[in-house]
Amino acid sequence: MRKESLPRRGKIRTKLVLRLVFVALIPLIFLVVFSCQNTYQTRINSISELETTTILQAESTIKKWINEKFLSFRVVIVDPEMNSFKEISEEKQKFILINILKTDKNLEEVSFVDLEGVMRKKFIEGGIKAEIETIDFKQKEEFVKASQGKGCSSKTFFEQNIPKIILYSPVIDYQENVIAIFKGKVNLTPLQEILEPIKIGQTGYLYLVDREGNIIAHSLRADLIGENVKKIKGVQKVLEGKTQKGLDEEDRYTGICKEKVIGSTLPVFNFGIIAEWPEEEALQIVREIRDSTLRFSLITLAGIILIAFLFAQGISRPIRKIQKGAKVIGKGNFDFKIKVKTNDEIEELAENFNEMAEDLKEVQRLREVEIKSKALAKSLIKERELSETKDKFIKTTAHQLRTPTSVIKLAIEFLSEKKKEFSPSIQEFLDDALSGTKDLANVVNDLVAVSEFGFGRYKLKNPKAIDIIKVTEDIIDKYKFELKEKKIKFQFLIPGVGLEVQSTLRAMRFIIQNLIDNAVCYTKREGKIMVSIRKVKDFVEFEIEDTGIGIPKEEKKLIFSECFRASNAIEQKNVGTGLGLYLTKNIIEAHNGKIWFESEEKKGSTFYFTL
Numbered sequence: 001m002r003k004e005s006l007p008r009r010g011k012i013r014t015k016l017v018l019r020l021v022f023v024a025l026i027p028l029i030f031l032v033v034f035s036c037q038n039t040y041q042t043r044i045n046s047i048s049e050l051e052t053t054t055i056l057q058a059e060s061t062i063k064k065w066i067n068e069k070f071l072s073f074r075v076v077i078v079d080p081e082m083n084s085f086k087e088i089s090e091e092k093q094k095f096i097l098i099n100i101l102k103t104d105k106n107l108e109e110v111s112f113v114d115l116e117g118v119m120r121k122k123f124i125e126g127g128i129k130a131e132i133e134t135i136d137f138k139q140k141e142e143f144v145k146a147s148q149g150k151g152c153s154s155k156t157f158f159e160q161n162i163p164k165i166i167l168y169s170p171v172i173d174y175q176e177n178v179i180a181i182f183k184g185k186v187n188l189t190p191l192q193e194i195l196e197p198i199k200i201g202q203t204g205y206l207y208l209v210d211r212e213g214n215i216i217a218h219s220l221r222a223d224l225i226g227e228n229v230k231k232i233k234g235v236q237k238v239l240e241g242k243t244q245k246g247l248d249e250e251d252r253y254t255g256i257c258k259e260k261v262i263g264s265t266l267p268v269f270n271f272g273i274i275a276e277w278p279e280e281e282a283l284q285i286v287r288e289i290r291d292s293t294l295r296f297s298l299i300t301l302a303g304i305i306l307i308a309f310l311f312a313q314g315i316s317r318p319i320r321k322i323q324k325g326a327k328v329i330g331k332g333n334f335d336f337k338i339k340v341k342t343n344d345e346i347e348e349l350a351e352n353f354n355e356m357a358e359d360l361k362e363v364q365r366l367r368e369v370e371i372k373s374k375a376l377a378k379s380l381i382k383e384r385e386l387s388e389t390k391d392k393f394i395k396t397t398a399h400q401l402r403t404p405t406s407v408i409k410l411a412i413e414f415l416s417e418k419k420k421e422f423s424p425s426i427q428e429f430l431d432d433a434l435s436g437t438k439d440l441a442n443v444v445n446d447l448v449a450v451s452e453f454g455f456g457r458y459k460l461k462n463p464k465a466i467d468i469i470k471v472t473e474d475i476i477d478k479y480k481f482e483l484k485e486k487k488i489k490f491q492f493l494i495p496g497v498g499l500e501v502q503s504t505l506r507a508m509r510f511i512i513q514n515l516i517d518n519a520v521c522y523t524k525r526e527g528k529i530m531v532s533i534r535k536v537k538d539f540v541e542f543e544i545e546d547t548g549i550g551i552p553k554e555e556k557k558l559i560f561s562e563c564f565r566a567s568n569a570i571e572q573k574n575v576g577t578g579l580g581l582y583l584t585k586n587i588i589e590a591h592n593g594k595i596w597f598e599s600e601e602k603k604g605s606t607f608y609f610t611l
């Protein structure tokens with residue numbers, strides 16, 4: 001029984017497409033990830049570089065500005081007479097302070113503090129004398145530092161939201177000894193002016209914070225000055241005194257404008273500079289490159305899928321053809337040819353299928369032949385059985401008919417010999433009876449011969465040397481009466497020596513009697529019959545020539561057929577089986593001999609045989 005076809009496990013085309021796409025996808029994903037990562041890193045580096053450069057640029061300007069301040073506040077008393085602050089006259093003190101105040105418009109108030117920590121003179125903008133501060137400056141760290149010869153500053157502070165700072169600068173004599181401290185309040189607004197022109201891209205900015213995290217200056221948003229932003233990550237770092245370059249993940253944080261930024265920081269003097277660039281703009285190019293890479297990848301992927309599909313189609317189509325062809329062949333159509341032209345193993349496979357179909361066709365043909373021959377053998381056996389039954393029947397009937405026929409014939413011949421004793425009408429009746437009995441005897445003889453020599457199956461059994469001349473003489477003897485009555489001239493030509501053939505007496509008698517009987521029967525009164533027996537090479541040749549009715553030209557080829565009688569013969573004599581020559585030919589051929597004849601209608605016939 002044919003097996004149920006297995007459930008489909010997926011089309012080969014789909015599998016191929018998936019595999020090819022999978023293979024192509026790995027480098028593609030790698031390419032996308034690598035390219036995005038690379039672009040991102042490169043961009044981060046360049047952002048960091050830009051921010052650092054900008055910060056350094058601002059740093060140098062701020063430093064320069066502050067240094068200039070310290071320089072302009074440095075008071076040196078070059079008079080060798082004045083080696084202590086007390087020796088500087090009050091007029092002189094006023095003059096120095098107001099001069100310094102005039103030279104720097106960012107200076108809001110100036111004062112001198114002696115080394116005892118007591119303020120001596122103080123002026124504000126416009127050279128107005130101000131009230132002396134009564135605090136003990138010795139307690140102030142900045143004072144201590146300045147009295148050691150180093151300029152230093154206070155914490156930044158705000159007045160009406162304007163950042164300000166106090167600078168402490170030593171006053172030195174000609175021997176460079178500190179004799180007092182100059183104290184100046186400086187408005188830090190110029191720092192805002194320094195930062196303002198500095199830009200990072202369109203949206204990036206720079207700002208300056210003091211040690212508390214208050215904004216002193218902002219390149220984009222002056223309105224934020226004074227705001228405390230110490231919670232901002234970048235600010236925290238700079239307050240810790242760390243320099244950062246915007247390269248780490250930590251450097252991406254929420255900036256003061258509440259948006260994600262990439263920040264870099266640098267502590268400078270006692271401020272911190274922070275550069276922040278909103279990611280929105282800073283990483284825009286990364287996003288654009290990422291988007292175009294993704295677009296390119298998607299298009300490439302679509303292309304790969306298409307190519308993979310076409311490629312897979314190219315492979316799966318011939319396979320499907322073979323599959324369909326195999327089904328057709330499987331259903332028994334062995335003439336079906338699978339046509340695949342791929343010049344590879346698939347084409348070879350298709351050819352193998354075609355060859356297999358050829359082989360199956362041959363097997364089927366052989367099986368059919370086997371079935372037919374079995375059926376044929378069966379019917380032959382049946383036919384042979386039937387034929388044997390028929391032969392048996394003919395044999396029995398013929399033998400049983402022979403005795404009464406002979407008795408009747410003998411009786412009528414006996415009466416015919418004395419027919420003169422009977423009336424003319426009885427004589428005529430006796431003639432008819434004799435002729436009829438002879439015909440009947442002939443038919444019975446043929447039947448006996450058929451039962452003996454069969455229909456084409458006769459085989460010569462136990463042959464022995466037979467004197468053919470003697471057999472012929474005996475038969476001629478039987479026809480003496482008839483020959484005499486029909487006044488037929490009879491000639492019998494034989495060689496001087498006896499001639500023998502390897503046969504049986506019955507066979508030889510049947511052949512020769514049949515030929516002589518036909519010659520006598522179909523030769524009219526006063527005709528001629530000549531029988532001749534001779535040796536030709538290794539054979540014995542028998543010839544019987546008559547001047548009888550002959551055989552019509554168009555019927556000659558049927559003469560040796562079973563039960564055939566020529567039309568002129570039927571006219572001549574009603575009774576006859578048409579078996580004589582047929583059996584004669586069979587018997588002669590069973591001897592490996594030959595029989596043939598020459599005849600012309602109305603002139604006569606000559607029959608020959610060789611043994």
Ligand code: ADP
Nearest residue numbers: 518519522550565566569576577578579580581
């Ligand atoms: P049958 O003589 O009983 O008819 P045969 O088989 O002996 O049968 O002969 C077959 C036929 O051959 C005859 O019917 C006859 O037509 C033809 N035939 C045979 N011998 C002769 C002959 N000597 N002359 C003319 N016709 C002949």
